[in-house]
Amino acid sequence: MHGICVSIVILYTMHLCISQPSTDIAMATIQQSLYGLPSGLAYYIEIFIGNPMFSESAPPSSKNEFNLLVDTGSSNTAAVSSTCCAGLTDITYDCSVSPTCQATSKTLSVSYITGTWSGKVVKDTFSGRGLGRIDNFPFAEILQQSNFVQAGYDGIVGLAYPSIAAPTDDAPEPYFETIKKARNTPNIFSLLMCGALQPLYDSYKRTSINLHAGEVLLGGITSPNGTKYHTGEIMYTPLIQERWYNVIVLDIGVDNTSLGIDCAQINNPRVRCVIPIARKSSHIVKCVVYRRQRFE
Template sequence: MKWLWILGLVVFLECLVRIPLMKIKTLRETLMEKNLVTYFLEENTDVQSQNVTDDPQFTLLPLRNAMALVYFGNITIGTPPQEFTVIFDTGSSDLWVPSIYCSSPICRASRLFNPHLSTTFQHTCKVFEFKYGSGTIVGSLGYDTVRIGNLVNLGQVFGLSKRQIGFEVAPFDGILGLAYPSLALEGTTPVFDNLKTQGVISQPVFAFYLSNQKDNDSVVMFGGVDHSYHRGQLKWIPVSKTHFWQIAMNRITMNGVAVGCFNGCQAFLDTGTPLLLGPTRLVTTIQKFINATPSGREYEVPCSSITQLPPFIFDISGNEYPVPAQAYIWKNPQGRCLSNFRGDNHHSNKVETWVLGHVFLKLYFSVYDRGNNRIGLAPAV
């Protein structure tokens, strides 16, 4: 990996140590393409059922969405607070926002963090490069106070962008990663881990309810679980690797016929990815099952299929999670019906890996329990 040079104003020129930092993850590539933006853990757990809404160490933050393709909410950084919209992303671990040092045209349409206006900001000599499916972010690291709802996180490291490539149609400012520390920039502590270690939250959990509605019906919650957002009991699935939110999956079937994950596989739950991503060779076969035909970089399906095709069944830890055609086929504003399956070769070729994005997570309320390294799923209300 080649060395990065330090960009920006005089405050950054004093730094002599240049540290190249890079991370790769899959994010919403199709924002631009679509012209839009058998083992369960026991139930007696630390995820308590008391009225968390009365707990000052719990926050429930409304999320907005753009065509149910990308979900984002507000945080503030600095003293006095400067507000930004960010994706709360279980597929990455770092926090970054645009800064006044950003020279890219896209930054002119974003809110920019100004470190000179914050009395609690501390700059560092470290630079970073984040590579996502939708673009690349280059900048420098700093520390400041980050607020999520009523939760105050002191001395949080975050990235100040100085160059942004891609994200031209993104309706958000930055990204707040919620995956494990092993996925974060070396030597940094992610937001959620600081919330834990600083005692800001009483329970080391967060949860997502994602809705198709445009208004503030979707939420992310930290420090507990509001059980009014799901039906039935949560089913707990152990995390198979503490990096992404990764779990073991048994198989994927349609009409009782296996169409993927034939001998078991791995899956990531990713709130930063709207689609169902899998190995390209298997996804190509699935497109044939649903009579999808190539249309540019997408696959188009007859709209009549939405009421005719059966669900795909995702078998996870012996539980079946149906995904109906109304979820895996998307009708865009132009009236075309498109498959929400997409081939993805970003992840390991040695182990079959799937990414379960919004298509799956809008159907199932999801809880991410760092205290027990597990994920809870239940049908969303």
């Protein structure tokens, strides 16, 4: 892939330990393609819920193929229903018409910075390229929403810690937790994000499975075929708490030169550091472009 890509490796523990690689199929890394919204503001994965299930040999079906946003700031998995969103998206989920769905009496609601939704907890079969098939996958069927659903996606996958999943008393198991148990994957996931070319990938991805905006690697930092998406040594830093993936940033620099941004501004929870960083962003971009031109 061309363009500027960002690789993020997240260890799903506070102890910062990587499980040793294994050649056992049961411990294989699960690789899922990331696709970008035309807006360039978010990524999603493609998941089949219920029947028909994903098949490498069969032509894809749009009947039950959901675009689920990948969110590292929440921990609930959810798909929209016709009850809330028939006029907003072409793909909706209905547990009552899915023969593989298991309904529950649990209800929940989730709030984000720019939207909310509520629904009921159900279980159904999840399948997809790289994921294979996992039965009885817990998630929420969204019945009501406000300012959450927009064009390009039909639900969400939360990859944050289980401690922030809703409801607080008996939350459904998060996406990564379910996959870890079903596939016995190591406690680590990584993201490769190539957002600069999201609109291009979104326009052409239907014609080629090789065109996408990044990767999600569940259980490792190397793809199942051995592909590495990083060079050099990986550096590790502690997470502040087992809720979100917050770290303390001490400095920001380019070519070993500090940009002179105060540490308090960088770590301000109100993100006031966006403005001073933005003023220096042209230097960062020029540096990245220069380095790419040297090595291409």
